[in-house]
Amino acid sequence: RLTGPDPQVESKLGYVEVRLGDFDKGFAKLQGAIALLPNGAELHERLIKAYMAIGKLPEAAAAAEDFALRVIHPKTILRAAAIRAHLQQEEKARTLIQRGLEFFPESPELRSAEAQLVGSTR
Numbered sequence: 001r002l003t004g005p006d007p008q009v010e011s012k013l014g015y016v017e018v019r020l021g022d023f024d025k026g027f028a029k030l031q032g033a034i035a036l037l038p039n040g041a042e043l044h045e046r047l048i049k050a051y052m053a054i055g056k057l058p059e060a061a062a063a064a065e066d067f068a069l070r071v072i073h074p075k076t077i078l079r080a081a082a083i084r085a086h087l088q089q090e091e092k093a094r095t096l097i098q099r100g101l102e103f104f105p106e107s108p109e110l111r112s113a114e115a116q117l118v119g120s121t122r
Contacts (some may be wrong), residue, residue, distance in 0.1 A: 007037040011046050018050040026050065039070055048079070057087055065096065074100060074107045081113060093117055 018095035030047045037043055051060035064080035068081025077100035084093035094117050100110045 005032075005036060007033040007040055007043060010036070011040075015046045015050050019053060023054065041067075041071055044070070048083075052083075057083060061087060061089075061092075068096065068100075072100075072103055074104050074109050077104075078109055078113055081117075085117065090117060102107045 010027065010029045010034035014026045014031075014033065017023075017026030017029065019098055020026075027047075027050065030043070030050055034043045034047065035041065048060050048063045048067065051063055052055070061080065061083040064076070064083050068076040068080045068091075081093040081096040082095065084090075094114070097114045097117060098111055101107065101114065104110055
């Protein structure tokens with residue numbers, strides 16, 4: 001309290017509150033932390049983990065996509081696509097991978113994911 005709002009601390013507290021069952025309060029802290037530090041990778045990761053921990057996979061997918069838009073990297077894109085694929089939303093997963101390949105055309109991870117998605121639709 002003396003130092004003011006700390007997004008890292010707020011995010012960690014929010015995650016603990018979600019895990020303890022206080023979803024409204026916990027997610028408010030997690031999202032508030034991201035509002036204070038929009039490109040904080042750990043904050044986004046924690047929000048995604050919190051949604052996954054309570055079985056809210058569509059929300060986890062949306063949070064992962066938001067993260068991938070803010071921090072464009074093959075790993076963030078792959079995570080969002082993997083959650084969509086797990087939800088059997090192959091078209092959304094494919095779109096994410098294709099968008100990622102526009103930024104990282106030589107990424108072996110994205111190429112492999114693209115091949116797996118193409119193979120799964122046959």
